[in-house]
Amino acid sequence: AQSVTQLGSHVSVSEGALVLLRCNYSSSVPPYLFWYVQYPNQGLQLLLKYTTGATLVKGINGFEAEFKKSETSFHLTKPSAHMSDAAEYFCAVRSRNSGGSNYKLTFGKGTLLTVNP
């Protein structure tokens, strides 16, 4: 069974500072990896995903994430935080194995990002 761990339920940064949100997965085979963002009173939106190829993935709003197989990690970063980045961020995984119920996403518990002026 696969699982996702997001380190830190709440991260607070100053505007203009580096954003680093951590995600580690547990899976026998490296899964598909996703980051979703949830703004207040809204559903989740896809920020970026890793499927294959280049391990550094760029997403919307200046975010990027790097897949590191040796560390089973997929941390999300942004060089300079903006006030509009304040939201909750979810890491999610999906198995690469076809068949059965392997297409289901497994979510981490989320990290709330606060950006201080």
Next chain:
Amino acid sequence: NAGVTQTPKFRILKIGQSMTLQCAQDMNHNYMYWYRQDPGMGLKLIYYSVGAGITDKGEVPNGYNVSRSTTEDFPLRLELAAPSQTSVYFCASSYSGQGDNSPLHFGNGTRLTVT
């Protein structure tokens, strides 16, 4: 293009009442899902469907039922509401799933309170 539409946005139920949360998508997606979101717990899968007429249980199905008579609609039914079902419910859909990497498209959620 509306995407995934959920109704109602808010609802308060008394213990023992029943209700149906509606979900509709206009993207011709085969796969649809119901998640519940509780503070600090992330999202838990309740039920999912891989196509019209096919549904299956997720991680936390107890107290819920679903049906999928059409590709577009995937309603979630609560038969005897309990305080433990107080949560925010999200419906999602994706183009495909098996061996694929299709992202999920989410609705804006239904906030349910059971008192």
